[in-house]
Amino acid sequence: MSIKKEEMLKVLTTHPEYKDEYTEEISKNIDKLLIPINKIREMWGKPLIVTSGWRPKSYNKAIGGAKNSLHCLGMAVDFADPDGSFDAFLVELDKQGKLKELGLWLENPDATVGWTHLDIKHRGDRKSNVFKP
Numbered sequence: 001m002s003i004k005k006e007e008m009l010k011v012l013t014t015h016p017e018y019k020d021e022y023t024e025e026i027s028k029n030i031d032k033l034l035i036p037i038n039k040i041r042e043m044w045g046k047p048l049i050v051t052s053g054w055r056p057k058s059y060n061k062a063i064g065g066a067k068n069s070l071h072c073l074g075m076a077v078d079f080a081d082p083d084g085s086f087d088a089f090l091v092e093l094d095k096q097g098k099l100k101e102l103g104l105w106l107e108n109p110d111a112t113v114g115w116t117h118l119d120i121k122h123r124g125d126r127k128s129n130v131f132k133p
């Protein structure tokens with residue numbers, strides 16, 4: 001039950017008017033992101049619901065998303081995490097150095113209550129791959 005590219009591109013189904021903003025570069029970034037994400041998915045062993053994958057720039061602006069959001073580049077994904085257990089699982093993986101190994105970065109769970117944000121933007125060699133927004 002891996003996470004599929006279509007799940008990252010749901011916005012194209014609900015808002016097909018943004019399809020011109022979907023580029024080759026974004027497509028490649030999503031492919032790159034899905035490799036470590038699906039390794040995490042396998043370790044987690046339970047279903048994950050994508051609440052936000054790729055966001056076209058103008059759509060992101062319309063919904064009041066963060067400027068320069070990595071979602072607009074196809075480099076970030078949000079999952080539903082109603083009880084915080086997925087965030088807690090990822091914090092444990094980070095302590096074991098697994099997020100660094102996979103090149104994944106987790107937004108600090110204190111800032112994402114109810115959901116989880118993961119991305120592949122390299123922020124340098126740090127002790128922890130949990131970052132503050």
Ligand SMILES: [Zn+2]
Pocket residue numbers: 052071076077078116117118
């Ligand atoms: Zn996000």
